[in-house]
Amino acid sequence: MSQRTYNELWADAQLELSRLLTEEMPAEPPRPQRDRVVFFQRVALLYVRYIQIFRHLEEAYEMMIHPQKRRVIRKTLDDILGRVLELKNEMVDKEFSEYHYMDDVLHDLKLTPSQLEIPIPRYFLSEQSQDFKQRKEMLMDILKLVEVPESVDPMMAKDMTQEEAINVIQVAERARQGRVRAKLNKESRNLSRRHRTEPAGPAAFESAAICIQKVWRGYIQRKRTKIAREEEMIFLGMAMEPKYLEPLPAEIAARANEALLRAKQEEHEEAYQKALETVTNQIREMEGHDMSKTMRSQIRQWFFECRNMTGAFPDYPEEEDGGSALIFAEKTPQQLLEEIAEKEEEESTSKSKGKEEKKEKGKKEKGKGKEDEEAEEAGLKMLPSAFLSDLEQGDKIFVDYWKTRNESGNFSQKHEVELIKEEKRKLIEDEIRVQVDEQMRQELAELKLSVDKDKGGKTKGNAKKKKGSKSGKKKKKEKDLTADRTLESLCQELAEQGLLKQPKDVRLQDYLGDYSYLGTTLRQNDIEPMPSLSDVRQILSLYAVLPLGSQVVHEKAPLIKAILLVGPAGVGKKMLIHAVCQETGATLFDLSPLNTAGKYPGKSGLTMMLHMVFKVARLMQPSVIWIEDAEKMFYKKVPKEEKELDPKRLKKDLPKSLKLIKGEDRVLIIGTAKDPQSADIKSLCKMYSKIILIPRPDYGSRLILWKQLIKKSGGEVTKALDLSSLAKISDGYTPGHMVKVIQSVVTKRRILQQVKRPLTAAEFVPPLAKIDPVFQLEEEALKNWYAKTPLGKKRSKAAAGKEEENAPAKGKDAKKKKK
Structure with a gap:
């Protein structure tokens, strides 16, 4: 398809997105919904519609070659993924279940169950940074070196007794004799057949011909019957024509065009990056001096206007408040002075009011318990979203810049220089503003010293106090026990210890399963259905793949630090973990109780092991920390045969390390359990925020x-x-x-x-x-x-x-x- 087709696909998706945003952010806030079922249906409808928009935008993003358009779409895609996760969290909170069945929504929107599944974005792997690729190559080289001693033949690794060696030789010799005997028998049979030749008469020739005719006619008729049946099935539409089973020429040409589009994307991206550098340097050289000059003149004018109005020079806005950006806003000097005075009053009164508010809150919290419960009972509301404002801003950018833009002259779909200038001009203004602010602060201090010496001293004293109060708030930093070691040495040690592993080459789509068609019907009859394997695959893509694949989604969406997969042996728990790593390019660590047994002994060794694992996991993120047989870590009573392994070794320290994972750390702990009844359920649920039950297949x-x-x-x-x-x-x-x-x-x-x-x-x-x-x-x-x-x-x-x-x-x- 042409680029015009993908532009239209983008426009249609943006139109549907704008309709969704008007429904989600109306002029008047909607009333709370008392009916839980009606509220869930509304959330489910939004969820399905966002997924359809994502599917269209993802296709347009992969096929477009315009670098600036692709950046706008990429931002929208990340925001939509975050909104989908928020809606999923809403459905879990309101329906009290990880699995949802939306047959009626699919029927209303005339969609198939396959369209309900979120496709894994292809840019998770295709658009990884160069540093990330280099670290992955380094890790692959280390893992290959570590795997060499493990590939030694186990027969050569152990010593054999004389009896075992004799048995091996006897088996090989008997096999050789059997092969020789079979060969001799075959040769003897062939010789006997040659000597049996007798002169054939006319009756023998006739019987032989009849026999050949029977076999040949039967073969031909069976072949014709088979062809007739296949043609009939094709005519009835119950079988596919053979020519459609193989790739058609049009399909082969389409794949070739996709490869050409990928190459053009790379070319246009390189040209765009070069244009960014050249345009930035041009603006800095041509317009930088004029920008700083006009900023200084405007700030000086503001100094003297305030002096004329109030009789004193104003205080320069702090850098945290925006610096001189407040001055350039469309406000009079009097309004700016009032805003600065209000902020100073708020800072001074906040400390005095803090203690009183704490006391009042302590009294009101007890009394408000009943009111909060009554408010919750009165109706259900949507939780505040961290992505709706960004989606609205992205929709505004599309409407302002791209919706009505005439691109008749840009047939090759290369970058547009004017847009680069508009974007970079703002950034250069911000850079120059910081330099100008430093100079004008000094100039203002000199003016105050020369004219208002007393007031200038007071302002300096206040500024020092503010700085002192800010510097007094220091956060405790985590000690780095391996500050003197390189990342390569840490990876090599973890790989040698078997804690860092290479994930298997499986994809999430390889986890096969059908859609649960009776889920809604069973729930309507007060029967809790068992989820299907397709539902499990969808849950893993939502909770694991999407947050690990996108930094924006992981930081702003509801944070999930640990997931527990529970199910009988053989349902594919390990396969899902390897699939998550392959879909996101994540590094795999193994902290299973059996794998860590005997490694890094003692308390100090345990601390060092966890520190190394989590440090490398943050540096090599996205990362997955796998804990096989997670129930053994929280045993109610350790079995006698496992006491030497000490499976509860990580019970106290691992939850502490889990708390250190923050929104910017794309690190996920995934545990697997097949016998959760043997573990303490409170400790297990405290460790894993999401518990996913995997059933046997339907x-x-x-x-x-x-x-x-x-x-x-x-x-x-x-x-x-x-x-x-x-x-x-x-x-x-x-x-x-x-x-x-x-x-x-x-x-x-x-x-x-x-x-x-x-x-x-x-x-x-x-x-x-x-x-x-x-x-x-x-x-x-x-x-x-x-x-x-x-x-x-x-x-x-x-x-x-x-x-x-x-x-x-x-x-x-x-x-x-x-x-």
Whole structure:
């Protein structure tokens, strides 16, 4: 498609975004909604509409080559992702569940379930900084060096006894003799066939011809019948034509055009960066002197106007307040003086009022408890957003600069110099203003000394006091225990200890699963549905991939520091962690209790280990810290066989390190647990703010898993393979079980035999029967455990209708306690 098409796609998405912003920010604030279901429907509708806008903008961003437009769209994309996460947080708070079912919303908007899923932005990996790429290359080299000693043959690593060596030699010799014997037998059979040749008569020739005719006619008829059936299925629309299974010439040409667009994007970006430097230098050389001269004259004029009006020279605005930018605002000197005086009065009175306000707050907090509860009961409101103002500003930029811009002369879609000048002129003005402010402060001090000596001394004293008060507030900094070591040495040590690992090459889309089509129906009938694997994939992309991939989203969206994945063995918990690392380019650390056992002994060693891991994680961010078998860290009672490993070693220190993670640190802790019942639930829930329950796959997910996994292993899915029956009888089996079964059935030899003997469902049943499935009792135990978590308790109360009944009771109990 042409650039005009993508410009129109951008304009349509911006139009829909402006409509959404008018709905979210009306002139009059909306009244609180008392019906929780109606409120959730409104939030869900906004959520789905934002996702559709994001999908259109992401496509336009990837295909556009105009560098300035791409920057505007990129900013909007990050803000939309942040708003989506805020709406997701709203739905979790109001519905008391991590999983949501929006079948009715999809039906109203005429969308498919696939359009509800957020695509992973491609620019997460394609637009990484050069420093980040260099650090990743350094890390890859270290991991390759560390992996060399691990690849030694285990047979050569241990000493063999004489009996074991004799057994190995005997097995090899018997195999050799068997191969020689088989070869001799084959040769003898061939010789015997040659000697059996007898003169054939006319009857033998006729019978041979009839036999050949039967085989040939049967083969031809079966082939014609097969072709006729395929043509009939294609005619009925139940099968696809073979020519559409292979890439068409138009599709190949489209891919080639995409590659050309990528190259043009890089060329235009390089030209844009060079233009930024040249335009900045030109403005600084040509207009810098005039800017500073006009600023000085305006500031001097302001000095004397204030002197004439008030009889004294004013105080120069502080740099934190904006400096001379306040003077250049459209205000009279009297208004500026009043503003400065008000700020000084507020600073002086804030200290005296602080103590009184604390006392009054302490008294009012107790009395307001009941009022807050009544206000919450009166209705539900949307939480304040950190992204709506930025989205509104981005929409204004689009309307002002790009919506009606005539680009008939910019066919190649290169950068526009005038926009660069407007942008850089403001930045250069800010740079020059800082220099001018320093000079004019000195000039003002000299004027005060020469004319108003007494007042100048007082202002100096006040300024010193202010500086002293600011310098008195010092924050404690974390001690750097490895200040004398380089990043490379730290990475090498962590890799040698097995704490820094290379993630496997899997993607989030490889975690297969179908959409849950009965979720809304079951909830309407007061039945809590089990989520599908598609829902789990969507949750991980929201909570892990999007915040780790975008710095803006991670800083301003609701902060998630730790996630716990709970589910039976084989549901794909490890795969999800590796997929998150691959989608975001994150560094993977392993702090599992079994992996850290015996490493860095003692309290000082434990402190050093955590310090090194979190320091490297911040420097190599985005980073994922994986804790396998996270329940072992919070054991109620440590089993005897694991006491030597000391699995509770990190119980106290890891939560302390977790508190040091801030919004600018793209570091995420992900724990996996298959037996959470053995852990202390309070400590576990305190450590992990988000707990995601991963179930065994349902029928739809199993059908997709069997089909795709068999194809991935080299098998062919034909009509002889009854996938529906196979998915039905594999109820309770996890994706890990299916992979084991497929690996045992679809071997190299079986792949070669598929031409004559296609795969059947009966071949997968015997190996499947040898594996114990996840029984319903185990799944019910996990559901009961999840019901004891904070979010699970809220959900069970809301389902039972006890939430509204308990609220006034608490108020009465509080009154009795006060009396």
